[in-house]
Amino acid sequence: MNKKDKKRNKPRRFRETLSVWLLLLPAVIVLYLMIWRPSVMGIVWSFFKMNGYTPTKFVGFQNYIRVVTNTEFWPVMFNTLKYVFWSFVVGFVPPVIIAFMLNEMMHARRTLRVIIYLPAILPGITILLLWYFIYAPDSTGMLNMLLAKLGMDPYIWLNDARFTILFIIIQMTWAGFPGTMFLYYTTIQGISSDLYEAATIDGAGPIRRFWNVALPQISGLLLLNVVRQMIGVFQVMQEPMVLTGGGPNGASNSVGYQLYQYGFVQGRVGQALALGTIVFVILIIATLFYFKLNKKVEDNL
Amino acid sequence: MKTKKTLLVLLSSALLITAFAGCSSGKKSDKNADGKSFISVGNWPAQNTTDTNYLETITRQKTEFESENPDWAIEPDTWKFDLDTFYSKAASRQLPTLYYSNFTEIGKIVSGEYYTDISAGLKRAGYEGKFNPAVLKLISNGDEIVTFPTDTYSLGIAYNVDLFKKAGLMNSDGTPKQPKDWNEVAEFGKKIKESTGKAGFAIPTMANCGGWLFTPIAWSYGVEFMKADKDNNYTATFNSQEMIDALQYISDLKWKNGIFLDNSLIDLTEYYKQFAIGNIGMILTAGNVTSQLVQYDMPLDHIGMMAIPAGPKKHITLTGGYTATIADGATDEQVDIAIKWLEKVGSGDVLTDSVKQTIETGYKRAADRNEAVGVESLSVWNSETEIEKFRKEVREKYVNIDLNHVKLYNEALSDTDIELQPEEPVCAQELYAVLDGIIQEILTNKNADIKGLVEKANADFQANYLNNLD
Numbered sequence: 001m002n003k004k005d006k007k008r009n010k011p012r013r014f015r016e017t018l019s020v021w022l023l024l025l026p027a028v029i030v031l032y033l034m035i036w037r038p039s040v041m042g043i044v045w046s047f048f049k050m051n052g053y054t055p056t057k058f059v060g061f062q063n064y065i066r067v068v069t070n071t072e073f074w075p076v077m078f079n080t081l082k083y084v085f086w087s088f089v090v091g092f093v094p095p096v097i098i099a100f101m102l103n104e105m106m107h108a109r110r111t112l113r114v115i116i117y118l119p120a121i122l123p124g125i126t127i128l129l130l131w132y133f134i135y136a137p138d139s140t141g142m143l144n145m146l147l148a149k150l151g152m153d154p155y156i157w158l159n160d161a162r163f164t165i166l167f168i169i170i171q172m173t174w175a176g177f178p179g180t181m182f183l184y185y186t187t188i189q190g191i192s193s194d195l196y197e198a199a200t201i202d203g204a205g206p207i208r209r210f211w212n213v214a215l216p217q218i219s220g221l222l223l224l225n226v227v228r229q230m231i232g233v234f235q236v237m238q239e240p241m242v243l244t245g246g247g248p249n250g251a252s253n254s255v256g257y258q259l260y261q262y263g264f265v266q267g268r269v270g271q272a273l274a275l276g277t278i279v280f281v282i283l284i285i286a287t288l289f290y291f292k293l294n295k296k297v298e299d300n301l
Numbered sequence: 302m303k304t305k306k307t308l309l310v311l312l313s314s315a316l317l318i319t320a321f322a323g324c325s326s327g328k329k330s331d332k333n334a335d336g337k338s339f340i341s342v343g344n345w346p347a348q349n350t351t352d353t354n355y356l357e358t359i360t361r362q363k364t365e366f367e368s369e370n371p372d373w374a375i376e377p378d379t380w381k382f383d384l385d386t387f388y389s390k391a392a393s394r395q396l397p398t399l400y401y402s403n404f405t406e407i408g409k410i411v412s413g414e415y416y417t418d419i420s421a422g423l424k425r426a427g428y429e430g431k432f433n434p435a436v437l438k439l440i441s442n443g444d445e446i447v448t449f450p451t452d453t454y455s456l457g458i459a460y461n462v463d464l465f466k467k468a469g470l471m472n473s474d475g476t477p478k479q480p481k482d483w484n485e486v487a488e489f490g491k492k493i494k495e496s497t498g499k500a501g502f503a504i505p506t507m508a509n510c511g512g513w514l515f516t517p518i519a520w521s522y523g524v525e526f527m528k529a530d531k532d533n534n535y536t537a538t539f540n541s542q543e544m545i546d547a548l549q550y551i552s553d554l555k556w557k558n559g560i561f562l563d564n565s566l567i568d569l570t571e572y573y574k575q576f577a578i579g580n581i582g583m584i585l586t587a588g589n590v591t592s593q594l595v596q597y598d599m600p601l602d603h604i605g606m607m608a609i610p611a612g613p614k615k616h617i618t619l620t621g622g623y624t625a626t627i628a629d630g631a632t633d634e635q636v637d638i639a640i641k642w643l644e645k646v647g648s649g650d651v652l653t654d655s656v657k658q659t660i661e662t663g664y665k666r667a668a669d670r671n672e673a674v675g676v677e678s679l680s681v682w683n684s685e686t687e688i689e690k691f692r693k694e695v696r697e698k699y700v701n702i703d704l705n706h707v708k709l710y711n712e713a714l715s716d717t718d719i720e721l722q723p724e725e726p727v728c729a730q731e732l733y734a735v736l737d738g739i740i741q742e743i744l745t746n747k748n749a750d751i752k753g754l755v756e757k758a759n760a761d762f763q764a765n766y767l768n769n770l771d
Contacts (some may be wrong), residue, residue: 001350023750049771051413052387052388052391052392052413052415053388053389053391053392053393054392054413066769070763070764070765071760071761072765073759136564137563137564137565137566138562138563138564138565143455152763156563156565156745157557158566159564159565159566159744159745160745161742161745161746192350243566244507244566245507245508245566245568245737245739245749247506247566247737247741248565248566248741248742248745248746249738249739249741249742249745249746251737261734264384264385265384265509265730265734266730266731266734267384267388267409267412295694
């Protein structure tokens with residue numbers, strides 16, 4: 001197509017795409033009202049002294065200074081990174097393994113698939129209450145009942161400040177793995193059975209099959225999930241809120257929960273917006289990275 | 302490409318325009334569709350409520366009110382105070398004209414100016430000098446009166462009568478032995494633990510409630526949390542030996558006396574629940590909580606209430622309450638409607654037949670629902686009013702618990718030796734959060750360095766909050 005044609009085509013192309021734009025319009029309006037506008041307003045207002053949700057005076061970086069100089073800021077940031085760290089140690093590998101195992105199953109695969117997916121269909125608050133009882137530090141806690149059966153003393157679980165975050169991550173992994181697992185599972189299912197058969201004929205056992213056949217096929221997805229999980233866990237909020245209230249003595253407080261405290265408990269809306277913007281910037285960098293990675297992975301497929 | 306660009310420009314300008322349109326605020330009309338002046342009233346029960354008695358009562362009151370005042374109307378609004386929605390409601394001017402909240406929120410209401418001054422309206426309705434001066438101080442902002450108090454409470458000790466009996470702590474006349482000071486609470490707690498295996502005493506530790514209930518204990522040890530100079534600059538003053546002693550007391554209850562629950566992370570709901578199901582002997586709480594314990598099926602004859610013990614320095618308790626605020630932008634007439642409506646529902650100082658009926662059905666409903674009736678509460682009024690006398694009469698008619706079990710609390714309400722103190726004047730929630738942290742630390746760490754914790758908390762509280770007051 002030469003340059004002239006391109007120019008002539010233009011108005012026609014807009015008319016052609018008009019229907020597309022119209023179809024997009026409802027989604028654009030919703031995105032605008034629910035995501036774009038609040039995000040922009042949040043960033044703008046974080047530079048204002050807020051009276052409830054009404055901006056009253058431009059104060060420059062004052063809200064940011066207050067957030068960053070708050071003595072809780074760095075401990076809370078560090079805690080949040082701890083959440084991310086433990087989520088990789090505890091939560092990253094099981095979905096992959098389970099997905100592969102499920103794929104290797106000969107019998108009862110369908111039933112197992114449903115059972116394994118069970119945590120994902122429970123409402124979040126139900127899961128948290130369930131784990132509240134599992135972790136209860138007195139003799140009524142489920143884990144402590146097991147310990148008692150083994151003749152051991154009850155343990156204080158979430159009350160142990162050294163491991164509170166780890167225990168919360170175990171809960172989050174339990175609640176969150178089915179979704180991730182199915183991503184892997186469908187990808188593994190998509191691998192040509194020829195490859196498996198060839199590997200099996202060549203004498204490869206399950207471990208070899210996993211390592212040499214399945215893993216190379218899902219490596220792109222693994223990479224993406226590293227970023228996805230980082231973004232997801234960085235925003236952890238309701239788990240510490242319900243299970244520990246951020247305690248003991250702030251040991252499980254997270255950036256998300258701190259933000260909630262600013263915004264909805266202390267009524268420091270300006271500071272909540274400033275901290276929100278800081279988190280937004282951190283996560284947008286991670287997201288850009290994610291998109292770049294995603295493109296690379298898709299190009300390789 | 303050009304169209305894309307135009308579209309982008311259009312979109313982003315729309316973004317900006319609406320962004321700033323959000324800052325302006327319209328004025329709400331005070332006339333409804335029939336041209337009558339009206340107010341909307343919050344906390345209205347939903348149409349599908351299970352509490353049909355209450356819905357009937359308030360609907361009757363609305364009908365009567367509107368026929369007695371043909372120019373006025375009441376519009377139900379089911380919104381209840383909730384910090385998750387309060388600020389957005391306030392900013393978009395969607396608050397009910399008359400909305401209820403705890404005293405705790407008065408600071409937020411004042412700093413956001415989400416109220417209409419009712420001092421002139423109260424004068425017109427003849428309320429000058431009628432409020433209890435201590436309460437009046439809490440609801441005032443300079444010369445303005447911010448809100449209309451409907452209930453006030455003070456903290457005491459709720460105890461489980463059954464556990465007290467088993468521990469030999471009941472007198473023969475049905476009254477409990479009253480712990481005179483906090484050390485006796487520890488003694489009593491040990492007796493309960495030894496004879497029943499249950500926790501003797503407890504304190505919540507989460508969602509700012511630990512700090513809230515710890516403040517009266519600290520006051521009784523002589524702690525002063527903050528001081529204001531004449532320019533209203535606040536200084537944190539709780540890095541003191543008194544504070545260390547008060548916290549040492551809490552630590553000893555856990556580690557030396559061993560009378561606390563095993564779980565050191567409990568919120569207020571869990572605290573009440575554990576008490577109601579008989580796992581705790583004594584808790585620090587407001588008297589009106591006794592009526593809520595029915596939701597955990599606490600037997601009525603197990604419910605008891607007594608006075609707060611004295612500390613080494615003071616005999617003091619915390620007082621708070623529930624209050625009705627008229628949202629900002631209300632007209633004088635709306636203020637008059639609101640005050641008249643509060644009188645109609647029995648919160649004012651007017652005793653009519655209708656109010657009598659309301660009080661009667663209120664207590665009957667409580668008794669029908671098996672809520673404990675018999676614990677009294679502080680009065681918002683300066684002197685004993687007709688309505689208070691009537692309330693007392695009706696309450697006595699519907700009493701369903703052993704009055705001897707709650708006698709010591711009811712008597713303590715008028716005991717002038719017990720000082721009443723409201724919450725700390727500024728950053729109370731933030732202070733509670735800081736105290737929650739310390740309490741969690743000392744309850745989960747046997748060797749916690751209390752002195753260091755207090756020092757750090759005092760400095761943090763000053764730097765994070767008191768230095769940022771505005």
